[in-house]
Amino acid sequence: MRRVVCPGSFDPVTFGHIDIIGRAAKQYDEVVAAVLNNVNKRGLFTVPEKLDMLRASTADLENVRVTDFDGLLVDFCRANGIETIVRSLRSVSDFDYELQIAQMNFRLSGVETVFMTANPQYSFLSSSLVREIAQHGGDVSSLVTPYVQERLRDKYEERSRR
16 A cells, blocks of 8 residues: 655645645545644644644545644654655745755655645645734635634634633
8 A cells, every 4th residue: 555644734724735635645545644743833723623624624535544643754654654755845945945854754764755846826825824814804715625714713713802
């Protein structure tokens, strides 16, 4: 079985993430969409919330499994029999950053990294931009699923009541 991992913070999951996961799902037997539980970084959503949104966003992709992980991605890959990481490249600056990580991951474990270029429709898209737009009441309907849009609205309304 050809299994790959698409790791990320998914805070929140965007159409750009879904596009890469979906394209990988066409090429591999199983895609593991893995949410990094980064204790050093406080996101807008909790890991269980991110998992929920990611599962809802990929529900129509039968060969996608959603999970989370702590620690090094290569350790997660070893523990799950995954030999390939799929990463998206939106720009040249993404490549510079991702290349270093890919080379280190290979050196640590022999795990390969496959780069997919972002769909031009989503090349500008990032979770941080989505959060900023949503925080100020902007329209993110073309950037995230309706469910994620609802969760963003709820989260910011909850924060404003505090």
